[in-house]
Amino acid sequence: MADVEAESLARSLTERSPAGIAEQIRELIAAGVLTAGMRLPTVRDVATEIGVSVGTVAQAWALLREGGLVETRRRGGTRIIEGADPLGGEFAGWSGVDLLYCSPDPHLLPPLDEALAKALKQPGINAWGREHMLPELQKELQKRLTDQPREFVTVSSGTEALWLATRAAAESGDTIAVEEPTSPGYLSVLQSMGLRAVGVPVDEQGPVPERLSEALEAGAVAFVHSPGGAFSDRHTLTPERGLALEAALEAAPEVLIIEDDPLGPLGPGAAPSLDALFPERTVRVLGFERAFGMDLRTSALAGSRELVQRCVRHRSGGVASNSRILQHALVQLLRDPVVSHRLTSARGHYATRRRLALEAFEAAGLTARAGTHSWAVWVEVADERAAALALSGQGVVADVGAASHVTEQPTGLLRFSVAQLPEDDAVLAELAQLVRRAAVGELGEATFV
Numbered sequence: 001m002a003d004v005e006a007e008s009l010a011r012s013l014t015e016r017s018p019a020g021i022a023e024q025i026r027e028l029i030a031a032g033v034l035t036a037g038m039r040l041p042t043v044r045d046v047a048t049e050i051g052v053s054v055g056t057v058a059q060a061w062a063l064l065r066e067g068g069l070v071e072t073r074r075r076g077g078t079r080i081i082e083g084a085d086p087l088g089g090e091f092a093g094w095s096g097v098d099l100l101y102c103s104p105d106p107h108l109l110p111p112l113d114e115a116l117a118k119a120l121k122q123p124g125i126n127a128w129g130r131e132h133m134l135p136e137l138q139k140e141l142q143k144r145l146t147d148q149p150r151e152f153v154t155v156s157s158g159t160e161a162l163w164l165a166t167r168a169a170a171e172s173g174d175t176i177a178v179e180e181p182t183s184p185g186y187l188s189v190l191q192s193m194g195l196r197a198v199g200v201p202v203d204e205q206g207p208v209p210e211r212l213s214e215a216l217e218a219g220a221v222a223f224v225h226s227p228g229g230a231f232s233d234r235h236t237l238t239p240e241r242g243l244a245l246e247a248a249l250e251a252a253p254e255v256l257i258i259e260d261d262p263l264g265p266l267g268p269g270a271a272p273s274l275d276a277l278f279p280e281r282t283v284r285v286l287g288f289e290r291a292f293g294m295d296l297r298t299s300a301l302a303g304s305r306e307l308v309q310r311c312v313r314h315r316s317g318g319v320a321s322n323s324r325i326l327q328h329a330l331v332q333l334l335r336d337p338v339v340s341h342r343l344t345s346a347r348g349h350y351a352t353r354r355r356l357a358l359e360a361f362e363a364a365g366l367t368a369r370a371g372t373h374s375w376a377v378w379v380e381v382a383d384e385r386a387a388a389l390a391l392s393g394q395g396v397v398a399d400v401g402a403a404s405h406v407t408e409q410p411t412g413l414l415r416f417s418v419a420q421l422p423e424d425d426a427v428l429a430e431l432a433q434l435v436r437r438a439a440v441g442e443l444g445e446a447t448f449v
Contacts (some may be wrong), residue, residue: 004034006041010049018059020338021050021116022067025060026086027345029069036082040070091422094431095395102184102231102375102417104266104290108346110339112296112329119328133300133314137327140334141286141300144265149275149284149302151426153312154322158262158287158299160315162224163189165283165301169222169256170195175216179207179225181378181404181415183260186224198404200225204234206241209248215389216252223249224258226337227274228267229315231404231415232371233378242272249278256307262287264299265334265343266350268373280304283311290375290419291343292333298326299342350375353421356428364432366439370418377416381439384412390443394434 012033013024028034040046042449043057050057061078064070069086072078088107119125132153141152155161162183170176172194178186180199190197198215200207200223207225216223225235231281247256257274261267264287275282283303287294301311333339357377367380381387384400391398391414401413414435421428437443 003038004040005047006045009041009046013046013050015338015341016050016052016056018056018063019339021052021057021339021420022061022063023338023341023352026067026069027341029080029149030086030345030349034080036080038080039076040078040080042077050264056314083190087423089408091424091427093395094397097420097422099416100184100397100399102262102290102419105349105420108342108349109291109293110333110336110342112293112333115329115332115336116325118332119325122324122328125328127323127324131324131409132321134324134327134331136331137300139301140331145273145275145284145302148306149279149282149304151303151305151308153301153308154298154327155301155315156297156322157289157294158260158264158285159185161285161287161299161301161311162186162258162260163193164314165258165285166190166193166195166222166224167314168283169258174222175215175218175220177212177220177223177255178406179223180406181231181376181401183226183231183262184399184404184415186404187411195407200246201407202229202232202235206235206237207245209244213248213251216248216255219424220252220255222256222258224260226260226262227271228261228263229271229371230260230262230267230373232374233369233376233413234371236268236372237272239272240278242274245274246277247418249274249281253280253281257282259284259384260287260363261285263290263373263375264288265291266347275303277286280306283307288330292330292347296326296330296333298322298330299316300336349423350419352423353418356425357416357418357421357431358421360425360428360432361435363429366432375419377415377418378434379414379416379439381412381414384414386441387412387414387435387438390438390441391434394443396431396434 015021015024043054047054047057070078073082138152175196175198177200178197198218200212200215229236286300288299301308358368361379368377370377388398388400399415401409
């Protein structure tokens with residue numbers, strides 16, 4: 001008899017494809033519901049319970065074996081492998097964890113092989129010419145944007161999209177109003193473009209209207225913000241705050257609005273957009289690399305025709321375009337219910353990591369905060385640069401608040417990406433203690449020869 005009864009397992013399986021069944025069992029292993037050594041029911045019993053063919057379940061079991069999660073023995077049945085961990089296994093030290101760039105956990109990315117295989121079979125792959133976005137991809141994106149901008153264009157990444165939108169809005173010497181904390185690295189991008197930044201602080205509801213008015217009165221030609229609060233220390237934009245920002249933006253009718261969505265399908269699904277209030281002045285940056293990985297090389301810009309075309313002209317003189325193969329692959333990923341399950345699972349893991357990190361820092365006596373959907377936890381320290389240097393000597397590389405703020409902060413801040421944090425209370429407690437010791441000067445600064 002199996003350790004896991006077929007009837008019990010079937011209640012957790014809503015998918016009916018081999019990949020879907022395998023993915024949901026992978027989630028059960030990741031969640032600790034199925035543990036090492038457990039024997040799964042027979043292929044026939046599972047097939048009977050969920051109403052699919054024996055071959056379908058056999059293919060699902062084969063996918064689990066290929067992933068190193070189970071093994072099948074002739075007399076012992078199929079068991080979860082000792083030490084099988086879909087999330088990367090034993091913690092190997094902080095030098096292998098990205099705490100700086102807010103990059104995704106590779107173990108939480110959906111596989112690309114099936115989407116790319118289907119993309120290669122689409123008609124017109126080698127047609128001579130270029131399309132800024134395939135109709136199929138535009139249709140998928142329109143489903144996800146409440147206000148359905150009138151024009152779309154694909155670009156290689158969310159970073160490129162944000163650069164193009166900024167270049168379309170401003171010329172060297174201009175001023176840009178930037179919600180703070182801003183995206184990692186964006187302030188250095190502005191500097192390289194010869195642009196001046198003026199900060200717009202946020203509270204728990206979003207950018208502070210009075211501070212946005214001050215920035216616009218100071219001559220800002222564009223306002224850059226992230227409604228979903230992807231890297232924020234406290235907010236996701238609320239509908240009420242969106243309406244409160246309307247008066248400030250109406251008083252500056254020439255100012256463009258750039259909305260950055262770097263988390264894409266992993267972010268909040270219904271974050272308000274100022275596009276509803278200012279459709280002709282808003283450009284939306286839609287990033288997919290944190291959901292699907294950098295190698296997909298396909299993100300998007302959306303907005304009015306005039307603004308999107310202005311962005312296009314700054315991309316290789318308007319003649320650049322994205323691979324149809326990669327665009328078709330993105331379409332497949334956005335449509336695939338198995339991938340949707342993977343994204344839901346990933347979203348849950350990232351939320352758990354944010355919560356565990358906050359609890360660990362607070363238990364260590366530190367003041368830490370993060371926005372509701374943020375991939376960054378911010379910790380207050382007296383001297384952020386000294387603390388960051390001390391931590392780097394221990395293999396812990398965090399960013400300082402100055403890299404994401406224009407306005408001088410009353411206290412120092414360290415930013416830690418939560419995306420690759422281990423879901424281990426003991427390991428996170430060790431990290432929190434390192435940060436505490438660095439904050440009070442017990443670690444000393446790293447020295448370099």
